[in-house]
Amino acid sequence: MIKDSAASGDVSSRLADLRERFATRAAEDLQELERRAQVMREQGFDQAVMEDVCARLHRLAGSAGTFGFPELGEAARSLEKMLKAQAASGQGPVVSTLAVEKILALRTMLESPPMPVAEDEAMAETTERLEGSHGLRVAVRIVPARNTDYEWLAGALAAYGFDCRVMAGTDAEIIQTLATETGVATVILCADGRIAGIMEQLDASVQEPVRRMPLVCLSEDVSFDSRYQMAALGADGFFGRSPDLPELAERIEYLALERSSRVQGRVVLVEDDPELAEHYFLVLRSAGIDVCWVRDPMRLMSELSSFRPDILLMDVQLGPYSGVTLARMVRFDPQWLSLPIIYLSSEDNRDNQLEALSRGADEFLTKPVSDGYLVRAVRIRCFRARQLFRLMNRDSLTGLLKHSLIKLEAEKELARCRRDGHPASVVMVDLDHFKEINDTYGHRYGDMVIKALANTLRNRLRETDMIGRYGGEEFLVVLPHCDTEAARRLFTDIADAFSQLTFNGNNESFGVTLSAGVAAINNYVTGDDAVDAADQALYQRKRAGRNGVTVFGDDERNSGPTV
Numbered sequence: 001m002i003k004d005s006a007a008s009g010d011v012s013s014r015l016a017d018l019r020e021r022f023a024t025r026a027a028e029d030l031q032e033l034e035r036r037a038q039v040m041r042e043q044g045f046d047q048a049v050m051e052d053v054c055a056r057l058h059r060l061a062g063s064a065g066t067f068g069f070p071e072l073g074e075a076a077r078s079l080e081k082m083l084k085a086q087a088a089s090g091q092g093p094v095v096s097t098l099a100v101e102k103i104l105a106l107r108t109m110l111e112s113p114p115m116p117v118a119e120d121e122a123m124a125e126t127t128e129r130l131e132g133s134h135g136l137r138v139a140v141r142i143v144p145a146r147n148t149d150y151e152w153l154a155g156a157l158a159a160y161g162f163d164c165r166v167m168a169g170t171d172a173e174i175i176q177t178l179a180t181e182t183g184v185a186t187v188i189l190c191a192d193g194r195i196a197g198i199m200e201q202l203d204a205s206v207q208e209p210v211r212r213m214p215l216v217c218l219s220e221d222v223s224f225d226s227r228y229q230m231a232a233l234g235a236d237g238f239f240g241r242s243p244d245l246p247e248l249a250e251r252i253e254y255l256a257l258e259r260s261s262r263v264q265g266r267v268v269l270v271e272d273d274p275e276l277a278e279h280y281f282l283v284l285r286s287a288g289i290d291v292c293w294v295r296d297p298m299r300l301m302s303e304l305s306s307f308r309p310d311i312l313l314m315d316v317q318l319g320p321y322s323g324v325t326l327a328r329m330v331r332f333d334p335q336w337l338s339l340p341i342i343y344l345s346s347e348d349n350r351d352n353q354l355e356a357l358s359r360g361a362d363e364f365l366t367k368p369v370s371d372g373y374l375v376r377a378v379r380i381r382c383f384r385a386r387q388l389f390r391l392m393n394r395d396s397l398t399g400l401l402k403h404s405l406i407k408l409e410a411e412k413e414l415a416r417c418r419r420d421g422h423p424a425s426v427v428m429v430d431l432d433h434f435k436e437i438n439d440t441y442g443h444r445y446g447d448m449v450i451k452a453l454a455n456t457l458r459n460r461l462r463e464t465d466m467i468g469r470y471g472g473e474e475f476l477v478v479l480p481h482c483d484t485e486a487a488r489r490l491f492t493d494i495a496d497a498f499s500q501l502t503f504n505g506n507n508e509s510f511g512v513t514l515s516a517g518v519a520a521i522n523n524y525v526t527g528d529d530a531v532d533a534a535d536q537a538l539y540q541r542k543r544a545g546r547n548g549v550t551v552f553g554d555d556e557r558n559s560g561p562t563v
């Protein structure tokens with residue numbers, strides 16, 4: 001398994017080193033091929049030698065293109081096919097003079113200078129670290145129709161934790177402004193009448209992230225014709241002029257995440273060609289994707305269990321092992337039934353591909369794969385895998401972990417504390433007088449408040465913190481490496497920030513406060529005990545006047561209101 005992170009080294013120079021290593025190895029391979037072919041021509045057919053020749057050609061076909069020798073890769077592929085066809089024809093395969101000549105021609109192809117490997121857009125994109133938020137920092141930019149006031153929408157969406165602004169100016173001016181905003185994932189909400197113009201400007205942009213900015217249409221006309229027209233113009237979502245806010249917020253988050261270069265993932269790569277594996281490793285790592293390289297298929301199951309990937313990328317021929325059989329074997333284990341398995345192979349015959357797919361994998365990426373294509377293909381598949389996982393394990397209103405999973409996280413953190421001796425806290429959070437919000441403004445606005453709290457927590461907490469929706473308006477947070485004093489300070493800030501949010505319902509503004517109870521996980525025998533303690537601290541906080549934070553075991557002096 002390659003452990004080093006590509007981010008720490010100079011990726012381009014390491015890729016150049018790999019190209020050189022490939023060229024040296026390929027020259028040796030070609031010499032061997034030539035020697036074996038000469039032997040067969042002179043001494044007759046030998047099954048073992050033929051298999052070795054085909055395996056070497058197959059390896060060249062799959063890797064040469066990646067290292068800047070596409071012509072060599074293509075020629076090796078067609079020679080491998082020719083020899084295999086001869087072997088399959090049962091005419092007593094003979095390695096002909098023609099085959100030897102073709103092998104000699106491969107050597108000249110290797111001697112010509114490699115094609116410069118284009119810096120792909122997807123590779124060139126930096127994996128910008130957006131400020132320490134739990135999720136993405138999402139900017140919503142509203143492009144209004146003339147004489148339409150969308151300030152109310154900007155205000156309402158701000159309560160969901162988005163950075164919202166109504167844009168003024170021409171289409172070109174707006175897109176120019178958006179192009180200068182970095183460090184955020186932007187989603188455009190656009191009035192139907194302006195979509196054509198805005199789309200034109202997006203398409204014309206020289207910046208890839210701008211061209212890929214998602215756009216949601218806001219339209220008065222919700223007829224089939226209108227929806228069809230907006231879809232044809234390229235809109236990614238469609239809502240009426242007064243959209244259902246939780247639904248719109250959900251769509252904005254989905255689109256921002258889907259398009260973001262920050263969509264990362266975890267990939268197990270099974271590849272027996274070391275240069276190729278290292279190349280893929282570097283390319284994927286430099287795009288922010290975690291990779292675990294498995295060279296020996298015997299280690300595959302144990303690496304899957306410890307690394308827990310989003311997807312499995314696997315070569316189809318791995319020395320004596322078949323990737324197709326390995327895929328079937330992976331599916332023996334019920335926990336990997338839904339793991340997307342993608343073959344990375346130089347097999348380009350559609351029938352053979354389909355046959356291989358029918359035995360347990362989901363898709364083929366045909367080698368050679370360009371670096372940018374590999375990154376995009378892996379990113380989108382990791383995203384889909386995570387979405388599926390999310391659907392199964394996340395609460396639909398908030399996107400946070402479901403009750404049973406967050407409890408499990410508390411248990412796991414306790415085990416980690418025991419092993420490493422670090423402190424950790426668990427926090428129970430509950431909205432104050434929430435029943436009144438529902439009773440006064442209706443359930444829909446109640447949902448909006450719940451969602452705003454979920455966003456506030458996501459935006460304020462570290463990525464390593466775990467957040468779950470414990471019950472209706474109750475949230476449970478697990479904070480690794482955080483003692484109760486630090487947790488108190490953190491949640492005091494969060495409570496203050498949340499109390500300052502303004503919501504709008506029934507034509508009036510209102511605010512909501514929260515209470516939190518904190519307990520030290522490492523003080524308890526089970527995670528459940530720690531959660532109970534945080535719950536008791538929360539109850540104390542409610543009795544002491546709500547709107548603030550109480551640590552379990554605090555005396556009244558320590559638990560006064562924060563604001």
Ligand SMILES: Nc1nc2c(ncn2[C@@H]2O[C@H](COP(=O)(O)OP(=O)(O)OP(=O)(O)O)[C@@H](O)[C@H]2O)c(=O)[nH]1
Nearest residue numbers: 430431432433434435436438443446447472473542
């Ligand atoms: N809108 C909405 N309301 C919910 C949801 N889940 C639970 N609730 C409501 O949350 C309210 C919780 O009320 P209570 O447990 O009495 O607590 P409270 O009014 O917040 O009072 P304190 O916690 O004592 O400050 C109930 O009215 C539930 O119906 C939900 O998903 N959406």
